[in-house]
């Protein structure tokens with residue numbers, strides 16, 4: 001297939017895809033889009049990285065928000081689109097999955113750790129930014145809700161925090177390096193369920209597109225990359241239907 005025209009044709013033709021995902025891939029799992037029209041962050045302002053350490057009441061808000069989020073969404077199941085990405089990887093088509101989401105649904109869908117880059121961290125872990133200690137978050141969230149005592153690192157006594165990148169916090173260097181490496185020579189970049197507005201995350205897909213790699217955007221609603229000359233295909237609508245169906249059709253044509 002020399003000149004793919006449809007998403008299915010691209011999926012069949014390409015073998016080193018990078019898939020970039022945003023909140024729109026998880027809304028069908030019941031997880032709200034923080035930045036969407038009904039976005040949580042409008043009624044519940046996020047706590048910045050600096051404020052978390054400077055103000056006890058901000059630490060309290062942050063631990064409470066994240067513990068409540070975990071209770072609501074910590075156990076939800078991946079969507080058909082998450083499973084479709086894993087399927088593509090199993091078929092040897094996917095080099096990397098870069099996500100803005102903190103919900104861990106790619107991991108729950110069995111996308112392997114070495115392929116997955118969670119740019120904004122993960123809510124199923126807590127971490128110490130002083131010594132690098134990390135731990136599964138369940139018990140820490142439960143402990144917070146039970147005692148209201150700010151959790152401290154068992155290794156160095158510094159404040160523990162949910163493993164989510166906060167406003168004002170830099171992305172982790174190892175994640176940035178892995179994302180840059182993944183973008184070096186993919187043969188296709190697909191952005192799913194992202195408005196592509198959050199920086200620096202949204203620079204990754206456009207980085208490859210500017211280098212001439214086909215760039216496909218699937219999203220319901222406008223994105224910041226709409227209309228750019230680098231976009232090979234723009235599909236408007238429900239990611240679950242558009243992407244999962246295309247993967248299913250393409251998988252019948254592989255091999």
Ligand SMILES: [Zn+2]
Nearest residue numbers: 128131153156
């Ligand atoms: Zn520590």
